[in-house]
Amino acid sequence: MDDAREVRLRSGDLVRIRQIRDSDAYELQRAFALMSEVSQYSRFLTGTPRLTDSQATYFTAIDHVGHEAYVAHSPDDETYIIGVARFIRYASAPDEAELAITVADFWHGRGLATALLRVLTERAVAVGVKRFRAEMMADNEAVLRLLRSAGMADETVSGELASGSIELAPAD
Ligand SMILES: CC(C)(COP(=O)(O)OP(=O)(O)OC[C@H]1O[C@@H](n2cnc3c(N)ncnc32)[C@H](O)[C@@H]1OP(=O)(O)O)[C@@H](O)C(=O)NCCC(=O)NCCS
Numbered sequence: 001m002d003d004a005r006e007v008r009l010r011s012g013d014l015v016r017i018r019q020i021r022d023s024d025a026y027e028l029q030r031a032f033a034l035m036s037e038v039s040q041y042s043r044f045l046t047g048t049p050r051l052t053d054s055q056a057t058y059f060t061a062i063d064h065v066g067h068e069a070y071v072a073h074s075p076d077d078e079t080y081i082i083g084v085a086r087f088i089r090y091a092s093a094p095d096e097a098e099l100a101i102t103v104a105d106f107w108h109g110r111g112l113a114t115a116l117l118r119v120l121t122e123r124a125v126a127v128g129v130k131r132f133r134a135e136m137m138a139d140n141e142a143v144l145r146l147l148r149s150a151g152m153a154d155e156t157v158s159g160e161l162a163s164g165s166i167e168l169a170p171a172d
Pocket of ligand 1: 143145
């Protein structure tokens with residue numbers, strides 16, 4: 001099972017999006033290490049120059065229900081990850097999940113995060129997630145625009161951080 005599909009981005013680029021696999025751990029570390037410091041900080045909201053082996057395992061060896069992630073890669077090299085979108089359900093509120101999206105710097109602005117979020121949302125609805133919650137730097141215009149386009153409501157700012165939630169449409 002890896003639910004793979006080819007997607008044409010707003011830029012015209014064709015990418016492949018599939019569920020993450022255990023075997024992506026090393027590649028995830030490589031892709032993260034290549035990101036700019038600003039992007040790394042924007043993702044984790046703290047200085048994280050590298051993903052440790054245990055973090056990489058945590059982010060890839062997942063159950064695909066409580067914790068789901070999709071990666072994007074070019075159609076001809078499925079081991080070269082250029083973006084990741086994930087949700088992790090809250091143990092205390094399992095119909096809600098924390099959302100996180102990261103795109104390789106070279107791919108920014110082409111519509112990749114928009115495409116990843118669409119695929120992840122489809123999966124979330126299918127497994128019963130009703131709401132995404134997200135936290136980001138308050139000056140992270142790209143993710144704010146992405147999430148507002150996806151319907152982010154109750155946006156609040158506290159110091160350097162912003163947060164909000166997206167109600168997911170139930171499956172027809
Ligand atoms: C946030 C991020 C995932 C967006 O990825 P992306 O593939 O460039 O996004 P898209 O091309 O799909 O664009 C999404 C929206 O952001 C806007 N956008 C993209 N880059 C932008 C920029 N540099 N400044 C302002 N807006 C920007 C797009 O215009 C689009 O807006 P729209 O929905 O109103 O049309 C990417 O910048 C990133 O990986 N940043 C580092 C990690 C991070 O911040 N993650 C979010 C916290 S979990």
